[in-house]
Structure formats: C-alpha cells, structure tokens
Amino acid sequence: MINELLFMNGYGAYVLSAFGFTLLSFSALYLITKVQFIKEQNKFVAKFGSLNSEKAKSAKSQKINKEILANATNN
Amino acid sequence: MFKLFHPNKIFQITSKAPKYVLILFVMVLSVGLTEALILSPEDYKQSDAVRIMYVHVPAAWISLGIFSSITFLSISGFIFKNKNFFLIAKSLAPSGFVFNIIALVTGAIWGKPTWGTWWAWDARITSMLILALFYAMYLISWRIYESEEKVFKITTFITILGIINVPIIKYSVDWWNTLHQPASINILSKSSIHSSMLFPLLIMTAAFALFSLLIFLMKYNTELIKIKNKGLDRL
Numbered sequence: 001m002i003n004e005l006l007f008m009n010g011y012g013a014y015v016l017s018a019f020g021f022t023l024l025s026f027s028a029l030y031l032i033t034k035v036q037f038i039k040e041q042n043k044f045v046a047k048f049g050s051l052n053s054e055k056a057k058s059a060k061s062q063k064i065n066k067e068i069l070a071n072a073t074n075n
Numbered sequence: 076m077f078k079l080f081h082p083n084k085i086f087q088i089t090s091k092a093p094k095y096v097l098i099l100f101v102m103v104l105s106v107g108l109t110e111a112l113i114l115s116p117e118d119y120k121q122s123d124a125v126r127i128m129y130v131h132v133p134a135a136w137i138s139l140g141i142f143s144s145i146t147f148l149s150i151s152g153f154i155f156k157n158k159n160f161f162l163i164a165k166s167l168a169p170s171g172f173v174f175n176i177i178a179l180v181t182g183a184i185w186g187k188p189t190w191g192t193w194w195a196w197d198a199r200i201t202s203m204l205i206l207a208l209f210y211a212m213y214l215i216s217w218r219i220y221e222s223e224e225k226v227f228k229i230t231t232f233i234t235i236l237g238i239i240n241v242p243i244i245k246y247s248v249d250w251w252n253t254l255h256q257p258a259s260i261n262i263l264s265k266s267s268i269h270s271s272m273l274f275p276l277l278i279m280t281a282a283f284a285l286f287s288l289l290i291f292l293m294k295y296n297t298e299l300i301k302i303k304n305k306g307l308d309r310l
Binding site: 005008009010011012014015017018019021022025026029030033034036037040041043044047048051059063064065067068071 | 086087090108111112113117122123124126127130131134169170173176177180181184185187188286289290293294296297299300301303304306307308
C-alpha cells in the first residue's frame, strides 16, 4: 500500500516533488511573514517602553495601540 | 461606508483571526491532501501524473484572483483616496506571488512526464511568467520607493498594465495553439471534469484560499504595526 502510494505507477517522483515544493513554499512564506510580524511587534513594545509616562498615556488612548500591546503579551 | 475600512476597526478582527484561520487551513488541507493523493482516481491517459493538477490549478487560479483583487484595490484606492486599500493590496501581493511561482514550478514538473519537456514557450506558460514579473515589479516598488504618493502611483500603474495580461492567460488556450488543453471547468456551462476529480480540486482550492487569507492577515497586521511604530516616533 505504502509502496504503491509512493511509486504512483512510476510518477511518484513528479507528484511528490510537486506537492513537496508547494508545502515547502507554504512553510517558507508562513515563517518569513511570522518573523516579520514578531520583529515589528517587538519593536513596538520596545518603543512603547521607552516613552515617558505622559506620552505612554497619550499613546495608550488609541485602541489599536492597546490591542498591539495586549497581543504582544499574549504571544 | 469607508469607516468600515478604518485600520483601527479592521485590526480588532485581523489581530485575532490568524490562529483560527490557521487551524481551519490545516484541517481543510489534510482533507484535500488525502483526497488528492489517495482517494481520487488516476487519469486514463495521464495515470497518477494527473495528481499534480491538485496543486498546480488552484495555485494558478488564486494567483490570478489575487492579482485582479490588487488591481481593483489599487484603482479604488486611487479614486477614493483611501490609503487602506493600498495597504490591503500590498498585504495580498506576497501570497499571490508565491502562488504564481508554485503554478510555474509545478507546471514544469507536470510538463516533463506529460509533454516530455520541463519548459516550453507556450502562450499560457509565457503569460504566467509575465504575471510573475508584474508581481515582482509590484513588490519591488514597495521596497524601493519611500514616498507614499509615488509608490501609490507606480504600483497602480503596474497593476493596470499587468491586468491586461490576465484575460490573455485565461483565453490563451482558445486564442492560440498551445500545449495546454482548453478549460475543463466552466462556471456558466457544464464542466468536462468528473466529480471524483472536481471535489478534491475544490477542496485544495479552498485550502489554498485559506492559506492566502492567513498570510494576508499576518502581513496586514505587520503593516499596521509598522505604521504605529512610525506614530510612536512622532510622539
């Protein structure tokens, strides 16, 4: 059964390499996008931490900034 | 109406959605792979080589769909002076480009056992390669131009030029003699593909669409945080 699945009447190498390339591309794109996201999120947290209390209060008044911080702490 | 497209409102949804989309994608992909590699029948002419269709065709469809969406969003962004449309278009482009590359590479792999060659300058393949070049130009433009005004203009121009190629890709098999067969799936008339092959094809298309949605959400969130980072610098 497994041999049949891998051999695929002689087309196994073509079929599995096409599927393999697709899944590899998916993994690469997902990882690159995730790394970029985490990098920007960390940059945001670091910048936020360096603000003085008045500026931090003003920045926190924006809902989106609060969401970003909440997400960063959840991750 | 455009208030609905305000980044602050969208972020509330896009920040939470990726994990659910990822779970759904893995589930649909698992079903799709089982159908495509094990349960679907082999073709009477192409034998098991036909299974490459289950990654090649959805990748091509989605890359064409994403490019059309990018063009529509860029033109809308330009007409309605809405930056968020450009941001959505920019976030869609990476997955569109990757799907285009997947379509080209898996097409080459499929070509070898069926046509006896990895590559031919056939109308469909050449026009898909041109689409990949338009995707590359679009993505590079976002990297090299600093000025927002300029990048909006240039990327819109690229998409308008590129969209001319989309109907050429679609109808290339009817307009020219190519190695590709005419379309087997028609929305308006009866499809010539058997349901035992159509079902896995649709499942794989759904999985690929979910993956592009996942990448879009992650990329869009990254872009929004980038903007907010610039905002913190200005405080």
